[in-house]
Amino acid sequence: MTRILFSLLFSFAFVNAFAQIPTGYYNGTTGLTGAALKSKLNQIITNGHIDHGYGGLWTGYQTTDRDYYYENDGTILDIYSENPNGTDPYNFTYSTNQCGSYNVEGNCYNREHIVPQSLFNEALPMRSDIHFIRATDGKVNGMRSNYPYGKVGSASFTSLNGSKLGTSISPGYSGIVFEPIDAFKGDVARMILYFVTRYETQLSGFSTGNMLGGSAFPGLQTWELNQLLAWNTLDPVSPAEIGRNNASYTYQGNRNPYIDHPEYVDQIWGTPVIDTQAPTAPSNLTANNPTSNSISLSWTASTDNIGVTGYDIYFSNGTFYATVTGTTATVQGLAPSTSYTFYVIAKDAAGNSSTQSNTATETTLAGQPGGGSCGTEDFSNIPAAASSYVTQTWTNNGITWNATDARTDQSIVDNSNNKAITIRNGNLTSSTLSGGIQSLTVTAALKFTGSSSNLNVEINGVQVGTIPYTSTSTTPVTINNINVSGNVIIKITNPTTGNRVAIDDLSWTCYSGSLATTETSKEKAFSVYPNPVKNHELFVKGENISKISKAEIIDLSGKLIQVIHNPFKNSNKIELKTLSKGVYLLKTDISTTKFIVE
Known part of the structure; x- marks a missing residue:
């Protein structure tokens, strides 16, 4: 939603909000710092705290x-x-959109414990403390699971507003973390700092959750504390936080002191060191060991005043390929x-980027056009064997995989490494892959128990086939003629509730064929992007497109969906009508090409 411009009204609202702090509420804090100030705040915010129970959170929300701060429409x-800074992907109505079941973003909202309730064994009053339990989308809440908050390097999941799950690049921690967007990083930091203050006398009995x-002091692991202090500085207290703090006080009887007095953060934990120094450029980049669809890269490590957390690999035209943590990588999905x-x-970790390395050039070997192995996943890098069904994330060959409702302790007979990922009511999803896909x-x-059934296979959100499974068969199954070029995301879903299905030895062939059909001469051809389409906007690139007199959007059944006259007279963008997921044709008087709607 578009942020409301506050100008002079912002100053008035800010002062008015602070005026709602009860007189004398923070008596006794003057002159205190460090652990002593934190303990005094613990006493203050424990007194008056009324526990309304877990169900009471719905009333509190x-x-x-x-939302009386962005779109100002009263939605959640x-x-x-x-x-x-723009239009929300969806909105929730307070009284009608509570979860409930969910499958995708936007289904419903539920109660997100910013500090996971598993760490304190779902005990009260922690389980129902509204100061750190937010109303959030059910699907994203489920993806966040019980992971700590941190800076994501390679993302395995990105929500529609840009919140991410993936491998941490926060200094001191290399596990899986969840990263909110910049506008709410300070909110998250101050909620967690509230938690370790309100419950400081009980922390020794809680699980750490990394x-x-x-x-009691400092209350957080060093890496997480450093990350939260940086976020607290990056994203100062907002009018939305002040309003929520006041409403929470009315509902629950205590306050978040770090919203009322942001200076308390530095007085207790110190001022964070802000890293503004970029790493040195990687050097001695070489490209070697080509196959028909891959090239290996290696380089000399960069140096940094604090530490390098990753390397972004780019094609020379500026197209991003992947982020890796080491100094070698294999770029897959290339054309022969x-x-x-x-x-x-x-x-x-601070987001500082070096200048680019030297360039390195290599040529792939000859191979079958539109074929050849593009990539494999043998599940050798999945997390340690565990029988619990949670979100599992790992990276292999520069590809990050995310498996929801999955366990890691099962295997398939005669597989290559005695490892497989087992999905219950979830899915296995790749990060973005280049090179297209012809077959999988x-x-x-x-x-365990259950009945034979099928897994659904989607490419860029469109189902392209199914994989049958039984309790006895270990024969690989291939889906042919998928034929999607460009960047792709593989998603394998188990739609049969209760069945637990092990997946192993995944591979796919590349597809370098064009999505265009019967194009005319090269100088008249054009390309479309992004493909799949985002936000109902289709962009076209090519020579002479301004001369196109008419464009038509047609589905694969031949039905005419939309007609645009002189479509590129003033811009290269077509505003699409709302289209369901699938493949469509863009037909003009010089060419016809396919595009995908997710």
């Missing part, structure tokens, strides 16, 4: 989590879907007999 203010510190040039950029092969087997 009627006043605490409503969800930090996982709010777009502070975030809590297990002692084609020359490619690459460069690499180093990054640190995978082995699947039913584990």
Whole structure:
């Protein structure tokens, strides 16, 4: 939603909000710092705290989590879907959209414990403390699971407002983390700092969850504390936080002191060190060991005053390929007999980027056009064997995989490494892959009880086939003629509730064929992007497009969906009508090409 411009009214609202702090509420804090100030605040915010129970949160959200700050329409203010600078992808109505079941973003909202309730064994009053429990989208809440908050390097999941799940590049921690958008990083930091203050005397009995510190002071693990202090500085207290704090006080009887007095953060934990120094550029980049669809890269590591957290690999035209943590990588999904040039950029945890490395060029070997292995996944890098069904994330060969409602302790007989990922009521999803996809092969087997059924396979959100499975078969199954070019995302879903299906030995072949059909001469051809389409906007690039007199959008059944006269007279963009997921044709008087709607 578009942020409301406050100008002079902002100053008045800010002062008015602070005037609502009860007189004398923070008596006794003057002159205190460090652990002593934190303990005094613990006493203050423990007194008066009224526990309304877990179900009471729904009542609390009627006043605490409503949007009167961005679109100002009273819908639920969800930090996982709010777009502070544009149109929200969806909205929730307070009284009608409570979860409930969910499958995708926008189905419903539920209660997100910013500090996971599993860490304190779902005990009260923590389980129902509204100061750190937000109303958020159910799907994104589920993807966040019980992971700590941190800076994401390679993302396995990105919500529609840009919140991310993936591998941490926060210094000191390399596990899986969840990263909210910049506009709400300070909100998250101050909620967690509230938690370790309000419950400091109980922290020693809580699980750490790779975030809590297990002692009253400082209350957090060093890496998480450093990250939250940086976010607290990056994203200062907002009018929305002040309003929520006041409403939470009315509902629950205590306040978040770090919203009322942001200076307390530095007085207790110190001022964070802000890293503004970029890493040095990677050097000695070389490209070698070409196959018909891959090229290997290696380079000399960069240096940094704090530490390099990753390297972004780019094609010479500026197209991003992947982020890796080491100094070698294999770029897959390339076309045969084609020359490619690459460069690499180093990054640190603060987001500082180096200048680019030298470039390196290599040519892929000859191979079958539109074929050849593009990539494989043998599940050798999945998390350690565990029987619990949670979100599992790992990276292999520069590809990040995300498996929801999955366990890691099962295998398929005679597989290559005795490892497989087992999906219950979830899915296996790749990060974005280059090189397109022509065919896909995978082995699947039913584990435990259940009945034979099928897995659904989607490419860029469009189902392209199914993979049958039984409890006895270990034969690989191939889906042919998928034929999607460009960037793709593979998603394998188990739609049969209760069946637990092991997946192994996944591979796919590339597809370098064009999506265009019967194009005319090269100088008249054009390309479309992004493909799949985002936000109902289709862009066209090519020579002489301004001379096109008419464009038509047609579905694959031949039905005419939309007609645009002189479509590129003033811009290269077509505003599409709302289209369901699928493949469509853009037909003009010089060419016809396919595009995908997710």
